[in-house]
Amino acid sequence: MATVNQTDSQQTLDSLLSKLGVKKQSTDAPKAKSSLGQEDFLKLMTAQLSNQDPFAPQSNDQMIAQMAQFSTVTGIQQLNTTVSGVATEISQNRIATAATFVGRTVLVPGNTALADEAGAISGAIDLEKSATGVTVNISTEQGALVKTMELGPNAAGLVGFSWDGKDEKGATVGKQRYVVTATMKQGGTSSAAAVDVYGPITEAKVASSLDEMTFTVGGAGTVKFGDIKSIKY
Secondary structure (H helix, E strand, C coil): CCCCCHHHHHHHHHHHHHHCCCCCCCCCCCCCCCCCCHHHHHHHHHHHHHCCCCCCCCCHHHHHHHHHHHHHHHHHHHHHHHHHHHHHHHHHHHHHHHHHHCCCEEEEECCEEECCCCCCEEEEEEECCCECEEEEEEEECCCCEEEEEECCCECCEEEEEEECCECCCCCECCCCEEEEEEEEEECCEEEECEEEEEEEEEEEECCCCCCCCEEEECCCEEEEHHHCCEEEC
């Protein structure tokens, strides 16, 4: 007697159901949705129209309002996706930008200057008003004055200065760090003036897209991107 195994019987049944146009029901459990999409909205709207009271049908205004609400939600979702992509691009660009600054020499507010390989320092005096005279004093960290420079009368703005690292007698001082102070004269009155110094960027901190980029500058410490006044290449 011929025997028919379970697999052959199942294949015969599937073939018969297929000829009759009956689809085999999937045994996989449907996945739960965390949100409703456009297809779900259309199904709900169709069900609403099918089950509405024929004597009190929904008005066109209500239908349009529902469609407008769904369009608004869909637009917001698309906008969020776009903004998220833009934020990612900005973050990547900030990383690339920060990397290009490391090793550059920048002009930043501060009065502590690091000498370069030749022992020299440079910077600028930031004058709020025009001055009849500007004096720059350079001292060691211990307070010993090593150089005085007279920059003469200058208009308001940045007035650059540079020092070769030699004292009044022409001898090389040989220090790594110096303190720079400045005074400005207006007629017979003298007052302190703001000092900016050049220093190397040793570290660039990559902040989030909402925070301002900051750098570690030799001699000046942590400096915000907006405080950089000049860059040397």
